[in-house]
Amino acid sequence: MASLIRARGLIKRFGDFTAVDGIDVDVRRGEAFGFLGPNGAGKSSTMRMIGCVSPPSGGVLEILGLDPVRDGPAIRAKLGVCPQLDNLDIELTVRENLTTYARFFGIARKVARRRADELLEFVQLTERADSKVEPLSGGMKRRLTIARALVNEPEIVLLDEPTTGLDPQARHLVWERLFRLKQQGVTLVLTTHYMDEAEQLCDRLVVMDGGRIAAEGSPRELIERYSTREVVELRFNAESQEPYASKLEGVGERLEVLPDRVLLYVADGDEAVAEVHRRSLSPASVLVRRSSLEDVFLRLTGRTLVE
Amino acid sequence: MLAVLEYHLVNYRRTWRGSALSSLVLPLLTMLGFGVGVGSYVAGGVDGVSYLDWIVPGLIASTAMQTAIGESTWPVLSAFEWLKTYFAQAAAPLRVADILGGHLAFMLFRVLISAVAFLAIALAFGTLHSWWSPVALIVAMLVGLSVAAPTAAYAATISSDSYLAILLRFAVLPMSLFSGVFFPVESLPVVLRWIAYALPLWHGVDLSRDATLGLDPGWLGLVHAAYLIAWCAAGCWLAHRRYRRRLVI
């Protein structure tokens, strides 16, 4: 099946600086596709090109089979955009934010009002419909931005860091709403630097770093390909964890030394811990966990995702 | 573009009472202050008409200018820098021309309201002397666009409102003082007179005065109109370029 979004060698430059450096992406209908990467990876730059507000500096980009430079308005009519920073109109009421925005899509006033009510129900803001936006909490504003992105019943919804800066409860509420959307068959494209978000929401994702794609696949595939089943995290009470690297040689398939801990990549965590003790090492703390996308990222880039 | 205008009108609905009131208060105060107060010192009036009758058409044009400046400075800067509403609009299927055009249309709507209010009060005070007076509204709109468009272009270029203070001090204030609103430009030194000729307001003031006093503008009227239209066209072109540079990056 044809891709809804197809990028080949897509490039974005700002002056001499290359923010997106030749990426290939295919997003299929109905899937939730993620860009996972640290600050400055080029996620927002990519999203803005897909959102047809930023012309590519090179390469091919097709959205819904159209050319974003030539057919910008036609494509944007079928997109819903939730930008990294909320740009709601804080002087209007919650409902007016949706109805006036709907008018930009040529939606009739009556339809706009009805849809606004439905969407406020969907994002659980019905009670705040007539209040101003300004006093809303961060989570509520985010949900309203998401509702606004849905006002034109878009084929693709672009979400740039939908839950950054929200407290855990607000995040879960957003995730749950996004999950509902996905079940309704809406294609989601999101960026995040939270691996748990990527694991929860994305069917497929690319790991992005320094404007390039380091790997692509489903969260499970990526973990299988680039990490082991389990990870043992060891913390030693010492100035530096570095000296322990040689002492732990061969315990796991791979080993990473971070400033505050050592990670052992192993098939069987308990077995590895036993081996650590056999070598008469006594870490201050020991944690056995399953591999995550964080480990994939560390493996691919040598850095942690969230600094 | 209409949807963008509609958005600005919805926004205006919150504050229209206060702003409509102030567009009545201002002409009322000037009527009393300039007509009765200052006017009594200007014995014999100007060019053969009473000072109040002479100053009212100039004030209509000047009010149009002030309203246009007010709407094209902070609101534009805010839509780029603080509220970022332009960026939200750019993500919808609008073109840059729609975003700019809708906002300019709203500014002209505000200009029209303040000019109508002023004209109505001028009528009540008996200072209109011609059936051509409503033409002063068209002139007000021309003046409005001729300053709003280049000012919006300027506001789209700057990143902080301290630059707006510069604009107000070095462009708007001299323009209000030296454009023949309060005294004829002929009484200015030649250099200042040419500044008045170069800026748009004087052309509007002169046209407006011909309209309410029922004077024949002759060929100079066409020059005024053409010059204002040239400012409008150049301003819109420049604003479109500046908006594009900010919204499509």
Ligand SMILES: Nc1ncnc2c1ncn2[C@@H]1O[C@H](COP(=O)(O)OP(=O)(O)OP(=O)(O)O)[C@@H](O)[C@H]1O
């Ligand atoms: N308009 C611009 N002009 C110049 N440089 C820019 C511009 N926009 C982004 N950049 C640069 O491009 C790089 C990628 O930025 P981008 O916003 O795409 O990253 P990101 O992955 O979204 O990061 P974050 O997680 O911080 O949002 C950064 O180094 C940024 O400074």
Ligand SMILES: [Mg+2]
């Ligand atoms: Mg970003």
